[in-house]
Amino acid sequence: MPRPPTGSLAGSAWTGDLPPEEHALRVRELIVEMCGSAEGGHLGGSMSLVEILVTLYRSVLRVEPAAPDDPERDVLLSKGHGAIGLYAVLAERGFFPAEDLATYGRPESLFSAHPNPAVPGVEMPTGSLGHGLPLGVGFALAARLDASPRRTFVVLGDGKLQEGSNWEAAMAAGSLGLGRLVAVVDRNSLQITGPTENAVALEPPADRWRGFGWHAHEVDGHEIALLRATFDGIPADTDRPAVLIARTVKGRSLPYIEGQTRSHYARLGERPKKRALAILRARSRKAAQAWPPWHPTPRAPRAPRSGPLPRRPRSRPAVRSNATCWRSSSPRTSGWCAWTATPACSTAWTSAPPPSATSTSASPSRT
Ligand SMILES: [Mg+2]
Structure with a gap:
């Protein structure tokens, strides 16, 4: 019989006062900022899982930023190609200051393109395809052996499901009856080379998981209220693991890359970064005005322009x-x-x- 939750973790909730949708927009801004670094980042797959992670960290996971190593905490293993999305959500959740993300991609930084467990709140260095769910099975089995109330959540990219190790793990979890294991599939239907269905077909995903003994749910992965209700509907004490197949859009919120394979990884120059931020801020202009600036250093005011605008040289090739x-x-x-x-x-x-x-x-x- 699992022990009851510890006092430090029971009912822990996001302490921010923004509505969840505006939290999601704030997270997207941070993702765009990181993709504007020299390192670049997995833009499309991070944008597609924002609402999933926001819902989990706002309403579902029993975690405490002040005690990231609490042995009774819930564990989340995130898909490797969603690392910058995870960093952004962890920052908003209070695990570290969001300003720290400005170091992303630098050699001395903790923040790299794949999850770094040295970052507070990051559990494992996922990213090699097919590792997350097998690790999650191990975490869930360990929790059972410890009679711990902690649950294990594994966020999977759908391209990751092309790896057979996931299905071995799914079969083992169903066979072991790991009811405190929850998988979430970021089902954006694209992987690095194109549509998932052009590689090995994954549809219909719910039937496949049910065949391995899992409870399977499908939901719009961008609707936070639906995600919350679905997570709340998953019983904590059961003999079946559960999977939530979240239908999402790669590159969500940036219309010119939504649903496109090329959004997989991007190094945004200054202009596309500003454009992306302008689009995001236009969606919540009122909230954006209250958000803190990314670069805390004040900039010197520009001198007013005098004279006519310079002309583009005719010899310059069109781009x-x-x-x-x-x-x-x-x-x-x-x-x-x-x-x-x-x-x-x-x-x-x-x-x-x-x-x-x-x-x-x-x-x-x-x-
Ligand atoms: Mg995908």
């Missing part, structure tokens, strides 16, 4: 200035395209040598 092909004016990223290189883009850049990567002077057309 597609749309969402599929941006080039940052930042010296950090000059010389390559932040988004997928299209043929038009490649032609343009190969016909015009990029400026020196060490140059810090912007061309007149970009001032």
Whole structure:
């Protein structure tokens, strides 16, 4: 019989005062900021699981940021390609200051493109495909042997389900009757090479999980109220593990990449990052005004422009200035395209040598 929850974890809840949807937007802003770093990040798959993680950390998981190693805490193993989404949610949940994420991708930083267990709140370094669920089975079995009330949640990308080790783990969990194990599938129907159904078909996913002895639920993965109700409906004391198949959209909230494979990994230049932030903030302008700035250092005011605008030199080759092909004016990223290189883009850049990567002077057309 599991022990009752400890006092420090029972009923622990997100202490923020923003509505959950605005928390989700705030998390998306942080994801975009990290994708604007030199490292870049898994943009599409992180955007698709935002509401899943927000719901879990707001309303479901018994965790306490002040005691991230409490042995009775619930455990969450996140999909490796959602690391920046996990970091953003952990920051909003209070495990560390959100300002720390500004170091993301730097050599000395704790925050890397795959989950780093040195970060408070991150349990395991997932990311090698097929590891998460087998680890989750081990965590759940250990909790049972400890007679602990802790539950184990494993967030899986659907592309990850192409690995057979997941199905071995699913079969073992059903056979062992690990009722305190919950899997959540971020079912955005895309993996790094394209639609999941073009690789090994995963539909109908609920039937497959039920065949291994799991309770299976399907839900809109962007509706926080539905996610909350579904999680609440999963009994804690049962002899069957449960899976929640969350139907999501890769790249959610950025219309020009939603549902597109190319959103998988992105290094956003300054312009696409600003564009993405503008789109997100337009969705909740009132809340955005209250959010703290990402860069706490005040910037010097710009001198007012005098004289006519400089003209673009006629000899400069045309470059597609749309969402599929941006080039940052930042010296950090000059010389390559932040988004997928299209043929038009490649032609343009190969016909015009990029400026020196060490140059810090912007061309007149970009001032
Ligand atoms: Mg996917």
